[in-house]
Amino acid sequence: MRVKVGIPRGMFYHDYYLLWKRFFDNLEVEVVMSPKTNRDILNTGVQACVDEACLPVKVFHGHVDYLKDKVDYIFIPKFISLYRGEYCCPKHLGLPDMVRHSIDGLPQIIDTEVNLRKSNRRLKKAVLETGRYFTNNPRKILKAFDEAYDKYKQYVRLMWQGVIPIDLVGFYDSQHLKTNENKNSYKKRILLLGHSYNVYDEYINMNLANKLKNRNIKVITTEMIDEEIARYYALKLPKRMFWTHGQRIVGGAFSLIEKKAIDGVIYLSAFGCGLDSVLMDLVERKAKENQIPYTLLTIDEHTGEAGLNTRIEAFIDMLEWRDGDETNFPTHG
Amino acid sequence: MAKYYMGIDVGSVSTNIVLMDDNNNIHYKKYLRTQGKPIEVLKKGIGEIEDKFDKLEVLGVGVTGSGRYLANIIVGADIVKNEITAHAVAGLNVIPDVRTIIEIGGQDSKIILIRDKIVTDFAMNTVCAAGTGSFLDRQAIRLGVDISDFGKLALQSKNSVRIAGRCAVFAESDMIHKQQLGHKQSDIAKGLCEALVRNYLNNVGKGKEILPPVLFQGGVAANIGIRQAFKEALGMEVHVPENYDVMGAIGAAILAKEEVKKTGRTNFKGTSLHKMDYQVNGFECNGCSNLCEVIEIKEDGKLLARYGDKCGKWSNIINDRDFKLA
Numbered sequence: 001m002r003v004k005v006g007i008p009r010g011m012f013y014h015d016y017y018l019l020w021k022r023f024f025d026n027l028e029v030e031v032v033m034s035p036k037t038n039r040d041i042l043n044t045g046v047q048a049c050v051d052e053a054c055l056p057v058k059v060f061h062g063h064v065d066y067l068k069d070k071v072d073y074i075f076i077p078k079f080i081s082l083y084r085g086e087y088c089c090p091k092h093l094g095l096p097d098m099v100r101h102s103i104d105g106l107p108q109i110i111d112t113e114v115n116l117r118k119s120n121r122r123l124k125k126a127v128l129e130t131g132r133y134f135t136n137n138p139r140k141i142l143k144a145f146d147e148a149y150d151k152y153k154q155y156v157r158l159m160w161q162g163v164i165p166i167d168l169v170g171f172y173d174s175q176h177l178k179t180n181e182n183k184n185s186y187k188k189r190i191l192l193l194g195h196s197y198n199v200y201d202e203y204i205n206m207n208l209a210n211k212l213k214n215r216n217i218k219v220i221t222t223e224m225i226d227e228e229i230a231r232y233y234a235l236k237l238p239k240r241m242f243w244t245h246g247q248r249i250v251g252g253a254f255s256l257i258e259k260k261a262i263d264g265v266i267y268l269s270a271f272g273c274g275l276d277s278v279l280m281d282l283v284e285r286k287a288k289e290n291q292i293p294y295t296l297l298t299i300d301e302h303t304g305e306a307g308l309n310t311r312i313e314a315f316i317d318m319l320e321w322r323d324g325d326e327t328n329f330p331t332h333g
Numbered sequence: 334m335a336k337y338y339m340g341i342d343v344g345s346v347s348t349n350i351v352l353m354d355d356n357n358n359i360h361y362k363k364y365l366r367t368q369g370k371p372i373e374v375l376k377k378g379i380g381e382i383e384d385k386f387d388k389l390e391v392l393g394v395g396v397t398g399s400g401r402y403l404a405n406i407i408v409g410a411d412i413v414k415n416e417i418t419a420h421a422v423a424g425l426n427v428i429p430d431v432r433t434i435i436e437i438g439g440q441d442s443k444i445i446l447i448r449d450k451i452v453t454d455f456a457m458n459t460v461c462a463a464g465t466g467s468f469l470d471r472q473a474i475r476l477g478v479d480i481s482d483f484g485k486l487a488l489q490s491k492n493s494v495r496i497a498g499r500c501a502v503f504a505e506s507d508m509i510h511k512q513q514l515g516h517k518q519s520d521i522a523k524g525l526c527e528a529l530v531r532n533y534l535n536n537v538g539k540g541k542e543i544l545p546p547v548l549f550q551g552g553v554a555a556n557i558g559i560r561q562a563f564k565e566a567l568g569m570e571v572h573v574p575e576n577y578d579v580m581g582a583i584g585a586a587i588l589a590k591e592e593v594k595k596t597g598r599t600n601f602k603g604t605s606l607h608k609m610d611y612q613v614n615g616f617e618c619n620g621c622s623n624l625c626e627v628i629e630i631k632e633d634g635k636l637l638a639r640y641g642d643k644c645g646k647w648s649n650i651i652n653d654r655d656f657k658l659a
Contacts, residue, residue: 035622038621038622038623038624039622039623039624040622040624041622203623207643271459284540285540288540293453293454295455295456296456296459298459306399306400307399309415310399310415310416310417310457311457313414313415313418314415314416314417314418314455314457315455317414317415317417317418317452318417318418318452318453318454318455321418321451321452322451322452322453
């Protein structure tokens, strides 16, 4: 029987799933994923996790709990740094430790440390460390990773060309997968900003992307912006942004706002997110300078959708009103 | 025969109904406490209208508020609009060159910025309801003061007490400590008004350019203590419209008027709908691990609507059936 590795469908899953899956496939390891977030997962997560954590971390705990009896290992890498001189969110730094502390009866956790703060060479070390759980052949491990990384890079480049990220594909019809789509078929283009684990988890964000799509709105996410471009625009900050995801979110937003390539910005943030508290303010100021409408949606454990729907509707109404679309609104005072 | 447009705002705390003529004059308004029973309250309100007007033609109906979808199912509305748009439309009707609308309701607080008669920016409170009407309600109970006397009490104070306003729970403990120190009740009431206004301006109003004329609407505008605190904090006149408590409903009525002018007909089911029997049933769907809470509404035994499921398994059935019936 093949060894089974569980990948919880939370946090960086949304960024690196393709890479991880391919890597483990190449090593002939069976990958078991937890299902999409559902109420059971949310409930177990909230119960297991420490109270102060943000919603996506709680949800992640739920995914781990789902997997714990079904696999031999659970893959929870410890992401410390993804870029020279930068850091990840402290919650990523401590994720495997938090999980271990809060959930009993876990199988072995593969908590490879990914720390590229000083040098990219550490990546090779992390890859080898992960692969050693399954084979003693370092060449095989590196080959498995290189092939997976190539595939992953292809996917990332496709997103930069405007292909909707795979986690969003379910929301879109197949025609939206084409890169050379007709821009005029959309009423508005909205940049949906936020961390991947909030933007792509349709349960915790109450299907936000789909709701926008149903209103004939083209959704652009952070992952669809070329990282080099985002980094270039992030340099315009008076101080260097030392969070990698901050670079992407703020830089990506700045690029589209300055080019006026979007009609509005929706920032989706989990209640209590420390990074977002800084990032959303930077984006809001830039949006205001350029007269691009901006709104903030905060998510927590709420499952009532009325509040979110009202905010989306009002935001889109405003975008249309600003167009001077007088057929929809009274022209008199 | 009186011909009116009806506007309905089903909010978390109050349900408001207005009747408006073609010139946007309000002929009837009703402010009812929702008390978590939106359907009952809606029926009651419409029943009262039927009793009051023997001959009434409703030309169109607009619904707004967090219960707008439910209200639409019950009454058959011509337009379903969010509260921001409804409040902006109503505010523009009162002061055509209004530039800022402050709206504080039971669970929501909003700021709407209008420039050249167009909504250019808005903000709402986030997931937390601190700094809204519910906050004042709670603290009035804690002080043992009726909420309708709260504002008057605050005005008597010459020396307000500073109270933490970020969170209703923080405010409560801070207030108790101040009470124990022996501060006057009126000073504490004024302190609470200032705390609410400070909280509003720092959260909802953060970074927003508040320019006159300023309209203050929503249920909390009844509180003269809060009005005064806004005036002092902003250093400008704060106008409270005559129908401040039903502005959402007025906006909905105006939007309905526009809509009906376009479509030429109304979907309204008639005022007799209050005699119908509505049953609401909730159940948990076990079809998958989402365990959605599905709600179904029946009108005299006939299924009217079903919603709450993520996959559409339940809500789609009814659409199919309606299609066949039609």
